[in-house]
Amino acid sequence: MNHSIVYSNVRINESTHSLRFFMESPVHPGQFIMIWAPGIGEIPISFSSVNNPVEITVKIYGEPSKYIANLMPGEKIFYRGPYGRPFTGVTGKKLIIGAGTGIAPLMPLVDNMTSAILSAKTKNDLIFTDRIKNLYVVTDDGTLGIKGFAVDALKQMDINEFDMIYVCGPEIMMKSVYDYLLNKTDRVEFSLERPMKCGIGICDSCSINGIQVCRDGPVFSIKDLKNMDEFGRTRLSFSGKRIYL
Amino acid sequence: MNLNVDIGIKISNPFILASGILDENGYTMKRILENGAAAVVTKSIGTSERQGYNPPIIYENDPVFLNAVGLSNPGIDNFKDEVKIALESGRPVIGSIFGKDAPEFSELAKKMESYGVSAIELNLSCPHVNGYGMEVGSDPDLVYEIVSEVKSRVKIPVFSKLSPNTSNILEEAKAAEKSDALVLINTLKGMEIDIASKKPVLSNVYGGLSGKCIKPVGIRYVYEVKKETGKTVIGVGGIENVNDAIEYIMAGASAVQIGTAIYRHGIKIFNELNSGLIEYMDKNGISNINDMIGVAIA
Structure with missing residues (x-):
C-alpha cells in the first residue's frame, strides 16, 4: 500500500x-x-x-x-x-459533458480551448463552475441555467465545432448522449462508472460485455461502446446480481 | 496433435478458468470461452444473495496476492441467466457451489445441473457452521457426506476443490474419493499488515494467498495426491506460463486452472498457453498431451 x-x-x-x-x-x-x-x-x-x-x-x-x-x-x-486507460488527448477544441461529480475526471482536460456542459440535479450540486470559461449549465429543476438534461444543451450546439467530446456521469445520462451522438461523430469518449472492487481486472464486478471497466477502461470510445450492449442496459450489483438500468 | 483431455468431461485443451476470477458476469465468461479457455468454472454460488466483505477485498504486492471477497454472489436463482449467457459460447461451464451442509450442496448442484453446466465443482473451503473458524473441507466426515449426497443427486461429474489449509491432504482427498476429479489447490490462508497505518490490509483481516508464490505448494499437493490415490486431478495455483502448466501436468494434473495470472497477462493468456503448449509438444515430439500426465511421478 x-x-x-x-x-x-x-x-x-x-x-x-x-x-x-x-x-x-x-x-x-x-x-x-x-x-x-x-x-x-x-x-x-x-x-x-x-x-x-x-x-x-x-x-x-x-x-x-x-x-x-x-x-x-x-x-x-x-x-x-x-x-485505468486514460482519455485520448487532442490539441484542438474540446467539449466536456459532465453530470454531478462526473465532471471531476474531465477537469484535467480543461484548457482555454475547452467548452463544457455541466449538469446537476440542482444549483447547489454544481461544482467547478469557476474553473471553466465556456460553460453551459443545465439543472434538472431549472434553478440555474437551462432546465433539463445534459443532452438538451448538447442538442443546441454544433458538434462539428469540436475535435473531441468527452463525457462522464451516470450511465443513463451517458446513454442519452451516446444515442444522440451515434452516427454523427466518432470523436467521443466516455468514462464509465460501475461497481468496482479489485481495480485490477480480476474480480468481474465492473465488467461490461466481458470487458473490465477498471483495466480496459474506464475510458471507452463511442466505437467501443457500439459493441457493448450492456451499456445503458444492465450491470451487476455489488453481490453480482444483474440489475436492469 | 491431441490436446483433448478427459476430466470426467472431455475438453478441447487443458486450460480452464479458475473459480473466483472474472466469472460472475455471463458475458465475461463467454468472452473467456471464446478466447482459448476450454472451460470456465463459475464464481462460487450459494443459496441466497450475499454482499461479501467490504473492500479492500484484494491486496496486490506482486508476486503476493491476497484476497478475501467473502463469497459475494447473487444467489443460485439469480445466476441462471449468467450461465445461459456463458453457454452461448458453445463451450462447457463448470458450476462452482458452496454450502453449509450436504442438503444445501445437493440443492445447489441440482439447480446448476438444470441450468446446463457440464460439471459441478464443490468449494469445500467455506466456513464450517459447526466447527467455528474451520473450513468445511477440514472435516473429512462432512466432506464424505457432501460428495456422496451430491453424487447421488446429479448425473453430471462432480469435482471437489480441496483446501491446502490442512494437516493431512490425503485424508481430505480420501474423503472426497467419490468425486470424478479433485481440484488442487485452493488459496493458502494468509494476511499482511500495512506498517504505516498499523492495520491489516484486507477488511476481513485474513485472506487467501494466490499467484506464483504458491505454485510449489500446488505442485506438491497435485504430485502427492496423484501418486497416492491415482484420482483424476485438476491443478491450480500460481500458473503464469506454459512451463508452469506443463509442470503441473507432469506432476499428475489432467488439466489446469488459471486465475491470478490474468492480472499480469489479461484474458489473452489462454490463447498464449495453447500456442505455447503446441510449440512445446512439437519441439519434444509429443503428439498426445495425455502421455505427459504424471510422467514425473517416481
Missing part, C-alpha cells in the same frame, strides 16, 4: 471535497486511484487534476468517502494505483 501526505483539503460544496497530495507515479487524465480508509473501506476516486500536487474530488455518500473527505493537511492518505 502506498501513502502520501495530504497537502490541502477544500470543501467545494455541502458534501464534496477536493484533496491535493503529491504522487510519485505520473497520472493521466481519466485515470483513477483506489483510496484506502484503513479499517473502514476502500473506494475508487478519479483525479480532478493530474499535476502535482494531484487533486481528487470526493463526494460523501458512505463511511469510506466520509473518512477521506475529512482527511486534514499533514495526515496520511493511503492508496493504490493510478489505474
Whole structure:
C-alpha cells in the first residue's frame, strides 16, 4: 500500500471535497486511484487534476468517502494505483459533458480551448463552475441555467465545432448522449462508472460485455461502446446480481 | 496433435478458468470461452444473495496476492441467466457451489445441473457452521457426506476443490474419493499488515494467498495426491506460463486452472498457453498431451 501526505483539503460544496497530495507515479487524465480508509473501506476516486500536487474530488455518500473527505493537511492518505486507460488527448477544441461529480475526471482536460456542459440535479450540486470559461449549465429543476438534461444543451450546439467530446456521469445520462451522438461523430469518449472492487481486472464486478471497466477502461470510445450492449442496459450489483438500468 | 483431455468431461485443451476470477458476469465468461479457455468454472454460488466483505477485498504486492471477497454472489436463482449467457459460447461451464451442509450442496448442484453446466465443482473451503473458524473441507466426515449426497443427486461429474489449509491432504482427498476429479489447490490462508497505518490490509483481516508464490505448494499437493490415490486431478495455483502448466501436468494434473495470472497477462493468456503448449509438444515430439500426465511421478 502506498501513502502520501495530504497537502490541502477544500470543501467545494455541502458534501464534496477536493484533496491535493503529491504522487510519485505520473497520472493521466481519466485515470483513477483506489483510496484506502484503513479499517473502514476502500473506494475508487478519479483525479480532478493530474499535476502535482494531484487533486481528487470526493463526494460523501458512505463511511469510506466520509473518512477521506475529512482527511486534514499533514495526515496520511493511503492508496493504490493510478489505474485505468486514460482519455485520448487532442490539441484542438474540446467539449466536456459532465453530470454531478462526473465532471471531476474531465477537469484535467480543461484548457482555454475547452467548452463544457455541466449538469446537476440542482444549483447547489454544481461544482467547478469557476474553473471553466465556456460553460453551459443545465439543472434538472431549472434553478440555474437551462432546465433539463445534459443532452438538451448538447442538442443546441454544433458538434462539428469540436475535435473531441468527452463525457462522464451516470450511465443513463451517458446513454442519452451516446444515442444522440451515434452516427454523427466518432470523436467521443466516455468514462464509465460501475461497481468496482479489485481495480485490477480480476474480480468481474465492473465488467461490461466481458470487458473490465477498471483495466480496459474506464475510458471507452463511442466505437467501443457500439459493441457493448450492456451499456445503458444492465450491470451487476455489488453481490453480482444483474440489475436492469 | 491431441490436446483433448478427459476430466470426467472431455475438453478441447487443458486450460480452464479458475473459480473466483472474472466469472460472475455471463458475458465475461463467454468472452473467456471464446478466447482459448476450454472451460470456465463459475464464481462460487450459494443459496441466497450475499454482499461479501467490504473492500479492500484484494491486496496486490506482486508476486503476493491476497484476497478475501467473502463469497459475494447473487444467489443460485439469480445466476441462471449468467450461465445461459456463458453457454452461448458453445463451450462447457463448470458450476462452482458452496454450502453449509450436504442438503444445501445437493440443492445447489441440482439447480446448476438444470441450468446446463457440464460439471459441478464443490468449494469445500467455506466456513464450517459447526466447527467455528474451520473450513468445511477440514472435516473429512462432512466432506464424505457432501460428495456422496451430491453424487447421488446429479448425473453430471462432480469435482471437489480441496483446501491446502490442512494437516493431512490425503485424508481430505480420501474423503472426497467419490468425486470424478479433485481440484488442487485452493488459496493458502494468509494476511499482511500495512506498517504505516498499523492495520491489516484486507477488511476481513485474513485472506487467501494466490499467484506464483504458491505454485510449489500446488505442485506438491497435485504430485502427492496423484501418486497416492491415482484420482483424476485438476491443478491450480500460481500458473503464469506454459512451463508452469506443463509442470503441473507432469506432476499428475489432467488439466489446469488459471486465475491470478490474468492480472499480469489479461484474458489473452489462454490463447498464449495453447500456442505455447503446441510449440512445446512439437519441439519434444509429443503428439498426445495425455502421455505427459504424471510422467514425473517416481
